Amino acid sequence: MIRKITVLLLLVASISSNAQDISKEDSLKTWRFVGENKLTFGTVALTNWSAGGADAASGLASIDYRLDYEDGGTVWSNRLILAYGVNAHGNEELVAIDKTDDRIDFTSAYGKRFSDSNYYLTALTNFKTQFSEGLSNVAYKDTVLNDNGDPYLDPDGNPYVDSKSHKIRSSTFMAPAYWTISPGAAYKTGDNFKLVFSPLSTKLTFVLDKDLADNGAFGVTPGKQMLFELGTSIDIYWKQLFTDSFFMENTMRLYSNYIVNYGNVDVDWTFRLNYKLHKFFSVDFNLHTLYDDDVKIDRIVDGVPKSGPMVQVKTVIGIGFIYTINGVPTNVVEME
DSSP states (O other): OHHHHHHHHHHHHHHHHHHHHHHHHHHTEEEEEEEEEEEEEEEEOOSSOTTOOOEEEEEEEEEEEEEEEEETTEEEEEEEEEEEEEEEEEOSSOEEEEEEEEEEEEEEEEEEEOTTSSEEEEEEEEEEEOSSOEEEEEEEEEEOBOTTSOBOBOTTSOBOEEEEEEEEEEEBTTBSEEEEEEEEEEEEETTTEEEEEEEEEEEEEEOOOHHHHHTTGGGOOTTOOEEEEEEEEEEEEEEEEEETTEEEEEEEEEEEESSSSBTBOEEEEEEEEEEEEETTEEEEEEEEEEEOTTOOEEEEETTEEEEEOOOEEEEEEEEEEEEEEEOOSBSSOOOO
């Protein structure tokens, strides 16, 4: 009996020792998950307001999830951003609904560290598109006519013209969609700064809507649904923590195409300031700046219709409800 107990204790000790070794080994292979879920609302209500205007209500829902893996010199980072916002405005007879945000953005980066340095051999891929149809205002000039259908003339005999605009369907799901594959080298310090340089970055633009593809939207050849580009890319991520409740975050991508107009640089830059008022409420300022030589913007210049690339800017300021899921660097994800 004593012999059996001795054998059993030795067996348990052996299993315990192996479990500790496995635990130590697993602790080097850690996953970290951080998720941010946010809802932002706004409203304007007018009653007998002499200055004019219209009632309005807006809402924005977004998620920002990160899943990171680190094992010694191996790093694998993943980030998914989904956002959709609308603005409804008008009166009891007519209500117009416009999108204020529409985003599907997934990034995955894998890296192997050189020795004990901050330099990595890396491969990065990014995919972007949107959920639903997008409409754009197209400006044009129209001659002002009288009740008889004749143009009104100014004192010099020239017809009066009026600036007008109408909405056209300019985008939809998978039109466009951008997929980039960027092998290269990275410099990374902690979780708050990373720079990735790729001398051979592939960029694929998909326009899987026949009408838009036939019009040559987003740089594709009319009738084609894909544009292939090969060039140089630089991806920068920088986050600055000012206090425990206040931070700044920058994400920038620069791309130049070897095949056409090398030296022209496409820019995709997002800037964010966030101040946490409470565990569940925060103030957000978001700036999104785009420049793409293949995206043509219709406009009126000195009365003449023109189309060409322009800097695109979107700003969003809001106070919203926020719920954060924080994962600590272990094999178990914890929620706060």
